[in-house]
Amino acid sequence: MATSGKVIRCRAAVAWAAGKPLSVEEVEVAPPKAQEVRVKIVASGICRTDDHVLGGYFPNIEFPVIPGHEGAGIVESVGEGVTSVKPGDKVIPLCLPQCGECCFCLNPDSNYCIKSHFSESQNLMPDKTSRFTCKGKQIHHFLWTSTFAEYTVMPEYAVAKIDAAAPLDKVCLLGCGFPTGYGAAINTAKVKPGSTCAVFGLGGVGLSVVMGCKAAGASRIIAIDINKDKFAKAKELGATDCVNPKDFTKPIHEVLMEMTGLGVDYSFEAIGHKDTLVRDLLAHHRCLCVMVGELASGSVVSFDPMLLLCGRTWRGSVLGGWKTRDSIPKLVSSYLEKKLNPDLLITHTLPIAEVNKGFELLRAGKSIRSVLLF
Structure with missing residues (x-):
């Protein structure tokens, strides 16, 4: 040029x-x-x-x-x-x-x-x-x-x-946004068909997690946010339930337990708040929790290690687990084929x-x- x-x-x-x-x-x-x-x-x-x-x-x-x-x-x-x-x-x-x-x-x-x-x-x-x-x-x-x-x-x-x-x-x-959320469900969690998922935070990344959970065949996807205006979009993209923590006096993890019995199979924290990370971990008795949101530098998270000893798994997911130069062109091709x-x-x-x-x-x-x- x-x-x-x-x-x-x-x-x-x-x-x-x-x-x-x-x-x-x-x-x-x-x-x-x-x-x-x-x-x-x-x-x-x-x-x-x-x-x-x-x-x-x-x-x-x-x-x-x-x-x-x-x-x-x-x-x-x-x-x-x-x-x-x-x-x-x-x-x-x-x-x-x-x-x-x-x-x-x-x-x-x-x-x-x-x-x-x-x-x-x-x-x-x-x-x-x-x-x-x-x-x-x-x-x-x-x-x-x-x-x-x-x-x-x-x-x-x-x-x-x-x-x-x-x-x-x-x-x-x-x-960034779409592959980060979508890949957290598809690649990192490897959500199984028929499973129950909880997604904390319904921004662009969290809604992409919802799309990934739906694509993986989850039977129940519980979308959680304090902004109820996002619920219509979440349901359009595949959420089966929408929950606003402000509507309850009890902690959100107790609400999820009551909704599901023993808790969800997979949960995703897509906000980047340390308090939400711990609630994410509490939302189930034996489950895979995926950290998707990025916390501020220097953040420290405290939790009872017995939560992990009892069988929970806590994983981080950076950019949805995609090897970027290899995978992003393939995601674009899938987009053009109307798969995404x-x-x-x-x-x-x-x-x-x-x-x-x-x-x-x-x-x-x-x-x-x-x-x-x-």
Whole structure:
């Protein structure tokens, strides 16, 4: 392309400091270096994790920063040595990389990667420099994706080529929210047909868990949230029961016990609250509990270890257990074949200039997924 090898000036939503609204600015995006890819972002979902970044929940995130990690776009240019994608390819940036070389990537039972943000900082590119500047200042990356920028740069192992027929304003949700929830049910829990499931939290991830439980053949799916406005969507996606903890004076785990007898077979915490995690664990006598929501850094959870000794299992699930570079293109293909329908999660579509409105809708519980368009 004509812009290859040149600095690109474009729009981006910059978080200058924690606790402040995003500011849509003109930023400069440097060309990709060796083994890097520069992508023109077409669409990006707003995920609760992005809101946590703005709130300063993650002390390892450095400001100023360009958030965003649930995007889709088109490769603009590639650095030396890149072979898996080329200019013009449609791609999804990966907030969980797949380097293909570490012991985790080589383990067929793991989708973790040593290059992920859990193991190393992604505030800068792997060479410890940034590709973003604004008003003469260095701007930090977020998860190497920064999809709230019209152009962004990431390592080759943090981008997946997808089918050219994919609508980018829809499949952007396959970058985080949908595969995280859907995979937690399908891959991590391996929900069995005829089973009973409880889902704590009905945001985009929790509703994707509901969809995964339904796809796996669960006979009863109990959706739990303090926002009753989400119940209609939950039932549309497969929930058989909806429960608002505010409607009861007793703890929610006791309510679930009364509803089911001995408790549910699988439960999923898709909120990211430590208190809800413990309630999740109490919701059954012998069951698999899956932690899907991401807690604030430094959170400590206390529980009686006898709960595990009695047969409960507690597992974590990062991005639904999918090996991202291998699996995200397959999920896109399944979407095109109408086997998946994450479109049902999209409640608002907004221009990037209205990014703060998208976060207001999220915080007010009035949206499931808002998609930003450039």
